[in-house]
Amino acid sequence: MSDRGIGLPAEEAELPEGAATEQGCDPRLATTLIRGLSVLRAFRARDSGLTNGEISRRTGLPKATVSRLSYTLTHLGYLQHDVQRGSYNPGPGLLTLAHAYLAQMDIRAIAHPFMERLAEMPGVTVSLAARDRLNLVTIEAVMADTPINLRVNIGARAPIAVTALGHAYLAGLKAPVREAVLAEIQADSEAAWPKTEALIRANLAAIAEQGYCMALGEWRAQINGVAVPIRSLEGQEVFAMSCGGPAQLLPKSALAALGQELVAARKEIERATGTQ
């Protein structure tokens, strides 16, 4: 299908999450806007074409409402309507919106050369990511030019809770913010929390100690990763950068070596964000 990285598709699967999250009604929030955007959120990477009924089910909004919202979104180019099947798909307008975000992220350009260097090791995929809710969303990715690697595209998401990338991000936050995010994760997760929290605390300690942290198959089986936080000096923003790939190509020893390099890269990248 793709020539760039067969096998191991890293794109997220279902991730229920959906549900319109109807707020407890902060009167300052524009309900219709929230609902319209939750319609767009209903589309997952894998599904090709959602009917209004399916959208309604996922968002919890009544059919009639969804109908008008998807009509509006189609009119604006953020959805495409497949008249034959009566289904909707995300539209190109979304890219235009994303571009406004990407174009002002200086850190992407700064980090890119470092990422290319890290991606020279076979099987390694290097990601730079920012937070969106309880996920880290990839804002730049470089993949090793080898047949087997982890296919990560810009916009791909990984949960904070169970990835090296996520734990590194948490380590980059100031303590109060971190605890707030952890509380959100706890509220979102169920029985798995104690185990998850243990892993997170261990990785926070690892970063305090050696500068990087690892995850061994906790997110996707047979996928290992190592990551560092990155704090942009001017914008005070927090990002995370990781190297990930198939476990057989990236045993713990290889991850440790990559971790060292990530730590070095982090220093230079952060310095560069200060001087821009």
Add this chain to the structure above:
Amino acid sequence: MSDRGIGLPAEEAELPEGAATEQGCDPRLATTLIRGLSVLRAFRARDSGLTNGEISRRTGLPKATVSRLSYTLTHLGYLQHDVQRGSYNPGPGLLTLAHAYLAQMDIRAIAHPFMERLAEMPGVTVSLAARDRLNLVTIEAVMADTPINLRVNIGARAPIAVTALGHAYLAGLKAPVREAVLAEIQADSEAAWPKTEALIRANLAAIAEQGYCMALGEWRAQINGVAVPIRSLEGQEVFAMSCGGPAQLLPKSALAALGQELVAARKEIERATGTQ
């Protein structure tokens, strides 16, 4: 600034366009949603931080309304609020939305290897694009690995009216749709229309004849391009693919050669979209 392609930033400049386009009130349209999205649209690639006042000016919406919309968008992660400067920036959530679009575009993966081959020529940037309103949005880009090239990122836009990419796209449309789009372009452009139309008609003829069309500095001075339409067989969608770059590296003769290759690539890509 960037290590990947200095000089010749291809990202769009201002492109007024803004203006909320307040519809003549199709009652099926959700006003608040339209307005909220027009707030997001107000952000151009270049500006770093918009205040509510500036957004209000660009969209034509009253300050109070913008205030609530931007508050809502921030709450959802589609905007970020810089408390220090009191300004807003696009947020990572937009990437998540865009990902849903990108991930289901099989044509990107299909076209990619062909694009890489075309980008082997020095200075060439290869773009694959879909339509958003009166622009073509880049959905995939591959740049020659040379110091001077045209920096194009995913999401970058180019006007249909004055680019080879745009003209090729028009050639890919069925006649009635094409004329409708042309009418829109005419309504949008002013005095320049007669000249623009002449160029478009000439390029449509060129594509009918030789399969590709060129543009020589009409969009950006000193930037030449050559393009072909691409029609996905299954989805009936129309795209366009182009090679572009600095005029001194891509004289007419080089463009013609690239044009031939584009035509060949087009055939194979279209065939592949049928069998998927």
Add this chain to the structure above:
DNA sequence: TCGCTTTGTTCCATATACTGGAACAGTACT
């Protein structure tokens, strides 16, 4: 330092625009 200007947010009565149950239309399946 102090007032002046500019800019962002909050308030609140008004009426607009959204809501969502139910009826209607259009398909696919039996």
Add this chain to the structure above:
DNA sequence: AGTACTGTTCCAGTATATGGAACAAAGCGA
């Protein structure tokens, strides 16, 4: 043909967005 299902439209009720104006805050110049 009948049935089950899905998507769209309708419409009265009302919750919700609106936007002018007042308020607060920051920046600027004197």
